[in-house]
Amino acid sequence: RKEVEQDPGPFNVPEGATVAFNCTYSNSASQSFFWYRQDCRKEPKLLMSVYSSGNEDGRFTAQLNRASQYISLLIRDSKLSDSATYLCVVNIGGGSNYKLTFGKGTLLTVNP
Amino acid sequence: ETGVTQTPRHLVMGMTNKKSLKCEQHLGHNAMYWYKQSAKKPLELMFVYNFKEQTENNSVPSRFSPECPNSSHLFLHLHTLQPEDSALYLCASSQALAGVVLGEQYFGPGTRLTVT
Numbered sequence: 506r507k508e509v510e511q512d513p514g515p516f517n518v519p520e521g522a523t524v525a526f527n528c529t530y531s532n533s534a535s536q537s538f539f540w541y542r543q544d545c546r547k548e549p550k551l552l553m554s555v556y557s558s559g560n561e562d563g564r565f566t567a568q569l570n571r572a573s574q575y576i577s578l579l580i581r582d583s584k585l586s587d588s589a590t591y592l593c594v595v596n597i598g599g600g601s602n603y604k605l606t607f608g609k610g611t612l613l614t615v616n617p
Numbered sequence: 618e619t620g621v622t623q624t625p626r627h628l629v630m631g632m633t634n635k636k637s638l639k640c641e642q643h644l645g646h647n648a649m650y651w652y653k654q655s656a657k658k659p660l661e662l663m664f665v666y667n668f669k670e671q672t673e674n675n676s677v678p679s680r681f682s683p684e685c686p687n688s689s690h691l692f693l694h695l696h697t698l699q700p701e702d703s704a705l706y707l708c709a710s711s712q713a714l715a716g717v718v719l720g721e722q723y724f725g726p727g728t729r730l731t732v733t
């Protein structure tokens with residue numbers, strides 16, 4: 506099982522649609538979880554952290570299920586500007602491991 | 618503007634050349650990172666420095682040599698690279714404590730490297 510595995514995509518949705526991305530991780534000791542966004546030919550930027558209780562930031566909702574080792578990101582009322590690659594990121598933490606493990610990313614295109 | 622700058626933004630080099638990539642962070646962070654991003658592959662962590670000490674080397678070939686003279690600057694020295702080393706090289710910084718990245722990593726814009 507890959508350390509961090511995401512929906513392969515790509516996702517093509519119309520403006521206003523709701524879209525959900527899923528991500529699974531293999532290490533049950535993982536401590537921190539994030540969704541990053543990467544625009545074409547740009548660097549990744551943090552979209553939101555993912556907390557155990559789930560969290561919402563405007564149109565974006567992140568959920569964590571530790572038992573199933575599963576993270577999700579829901580985008581409501583998609584905008585053209587949401588078009589990007591969404592990266593699921595997991596930090597195992599502990600010991601001397603500073604590693605943030607990135608998924609391959611899921612490409613989202615929002616169409617007019 | 619992310620507070621992490623990288624130079625050069627683009628680099629073309631032959632396999633016998635020696636070049637260096639530079640990264641500088643203005644965020645007061647104590648950890649800096651080099652990542653490689655190739656097409657259709659996830660971001661690969663190459664090196665981690667915490668308080669100028671190298672804490673992680675992810676089995677990177679010796680033709681890549683990092684240097685961290687202080688907590689704000691990070692270099693990646695390149696020599697005798699191969700065409701498959703062509704990729705986007707991203708620098709990042711964060712606060713870190715006891716092996717845990719605190720908060721987010723801030724990335725620089727990257728250096729797009731082409732090895733001919």
